[in-house]
Amino acid sequence: MDVARYTRDKNDRILDVELSSGIHVKPSYGPADLEAVGFDYARDLGEPGEYPFTRNLFAEGYRSREWTTRQYTGFGTPRETNERFKLMIDHGQTGLNVAFDLPTQMGLDSDHPMAEGEVGRVGMAVDSLRDFEVAFDGIDLHKVGAGLTINAVASIMLAMYQAVGEKLGFDRTKISATPQNDILKEVIGRGAWIYALDPAVKLIGDTIEYAIEAMPRTNPVSICGYHIRESGATPAQEMAYAFGIANAYIDEVVRRGYHPDQFVGRFSFNLNIFGNLWEQVAKFRAGRKVWAQNLKEKYGVKDPRNLWLRGLFAGGGSGLTKAEPENNIIRGAYYALAAALSGAQTTALCSFDEAYTIPTPRSALLSLRTCQILMEEVGMRDTVDPLAGSYFVETLTKQMEEKIREEMEDIEARGGMLACVKDGYVQRKVSRQAFEFEAALERGELVKVGVNKYATEGQHEVDLHEYNEAWAEEKLADLRDLRRTRDAAAAAAALKGLEQAAREGKNVMAPLVECCRAYATVGEMADVFRQVYGEFQEPKIF
Numbered sequence: 001m002d003v004a005r006y007t008r009d010k011n012d013r014i015l016d017v018e019l020s021s022g023i024h025v026k027p028s029y030g031p032a033d034l035e036a037v038g039f040d041y042a043r044d045l046g047e048p049g050e051y052p053f054t055r056n057l058f059a060e061g062y063r064s065r066e067w068t069t070r071q072y073t074g075f076g077t078p079r080e081t082n083e084r085f086k087l088m089i090d091h092g093q094t095g096l097n098v099a100f101d102l103p104t105q106m107g108l109d110s111d112h113p114m115a116e117g118e119v120g121r122v123g124m125a126v127d128s129l130r131d132f133e134v135a136f137d138g139i140d141l142h143k144v145g146a147g148l149t150i151n152a153v154a155s156i157m158l159a160m161y162q163a164v165g166e167k168l169g170f171d172r173t174k175i176s177a178t179p180q181n182d183i184l185k186e187v188i189g190r191g192a193w194i195y196a197l198d199p200a201v202k203l204i205g206d207t208i209e210y211a212i213e214a215m216p217r218t219n220p221v222s223i224c225g226y227h228i229r230e231s232g233a234t235p236a237q238e239m240a241y242a243f244g245i246a247n248a249y250i251d252e253v254v255r256r257g258y259h260p261d262q263f264v265g266r267f268s269f270n271l272n273i274f275g276n277l278w279e280q281v282a283k284f285r286a287g288r289k290v291w292a293q294n295l296k297e298k299y300g301v302k303d304p305r306n307l308w309l310r311g312l313f314a315g316g317g318s319g320l321t322k323a324e325p326e327n328n329i330i331r332g333a334y335y336a337l338a339a340a341l342s343g344a345q346t347t348a349l350c351s352f353d354e355a356y357t358i359p360t361p362r363s364a365l366l367s368l369r370t371c372q373i374l375m376e377e378v379g380m381r382d383t384v385d386p387l388a389g390s391y392f393v394e395t396l397t398k399q400m401e402e403k404i405r406e407e408m409e410d411i412e413a414r415g416g417m418l419a420c421v422k423d424g425y426v427q428r429k430v431s432r433q434a435f436e437f438e439a440a441l442e443r444g445e446l447v448k449v450g451v452n453k454y455a456t457e458g459q460h461e462v463d464l465h466e467y468n469e470a471w472a473e474e475k476l477a478d479l480r481d482l483r484r485t486r487d488a489a490a491a492a493a494a495l496k497g498l499e500q501a502a503r504e505g506k507n508v509m510a511p512l513v514e515c516c517r518a519y520a521t522v523g524e525m526a527d528v529f530r531q532v533y534g535e536f537q538e539p540k541i542f
Helices: 031-036 041-045 078-090 129-135 154-167 183-190 197-214 225-230 235-254 277-299 327-341 361-378 391-413 417-422 425-443 469-485 488-503 509-517 522-533
Strands: 005-008 014-018 096-099 146-149 177-179 222-224 268-273 311-315
Touching (some): 078 129, 154 509, 154 522, 183 425, 235 277, 235 391, 235 417, 277 327, 488 522, 509 522
């Protein structure tokens, strides 16, 4: 949940404000409030760019660099997606955030029976390296990094990104990819899982281990509190669960003999913006501090740059409404403001029509322009952490820190995040909260403007990004051509090598790169893992 609960008298005077994390907001704040929460300037705040990084990762904040704009992009065939990439880059976008269709996310080729009707519908359809060659044609991969929004088959997509980079003439040690690669959040909040959890976490460990040497500019995992919050978590739980998941992945790599200083500096986070502005700002300021302290105290991380909470703070799609869709433009602007006030490194602002469909070019550009206006006209680059020192914001940040720690301690006491996901504890908790949130909206206890308060009659027109059936036919023809023209013996040999590595428990990344170079398909590689690792069985949570 993330919308504050207001208690009012009959004259509309606000008697109480309860944030979704359970924190009550007072009418005013002063020095006594800071004293009450034990605020200490040096310990809790410090200077921007210095431990514990509450204020910002960088001493000068956005004066030294603007935040990266990385709008979520991908649909239809790789050709359509490549055209949208170039449109956004031409208009000032500074990073890519690649959407994949559901068959690709589930490790199914476009001609799989379960892919019918879904090819290219909610993202780009990818069957082989040939598709990446088209999608990234003309993109300077040394200058523009790419987020790969995919999880169960993220290892395959990272291997494919290396292969396409090399094919297009780029140095793999200089290209920057950020595969989402967070299977635990998929189980908690989204549902696009494939493999049993232990081998699925092992695959994530493989990508992290491989990136240390082979792709040092890559961020091999982007932990997604975003989806967990959108599924019902409070802001404090969003941060706590994300950190718990990150700890599970750290433990997996530490067991292989690495020190966290060798890899945690490349961890990235995908976190949510939604609802109450003050709670969001406090969440991120407290989150930077808790994450830095977690790494320093629990894992002995020494390099200050490895203590950074790096990542993308994204406007939450679940905050949008189908009713009065133009209101979503306004919501998006406030989400972008919250991200900027929170010190976001990167944003991917939701577009106003995403309550209906994937973004049209017009809505995607509006989201990009929203960020650019904040940077160029409104003054968000003037000074670092502009809310620092506010009695209210510093008190709230301290309170949020305590809430995050309470949730982390709860998970640790239950055996850690992997155990809590396996037995369904976290899923049960966030699902219950999501139900209670919707019920409170229906009762009018929580307010959504234009939905359950100030609602207007009538339909509002939205230009939809229509699905094109011809895209699927085009993809099927491409796939038939690939199977007919590729070196079948080379593809079969590469897949055999992948199977052997998987059965022997070895790191599978190098064999995956060989499979991609041999034009093995996503479905063929994913099937090797299905046969060796088995599929995840969802626990009963109610």
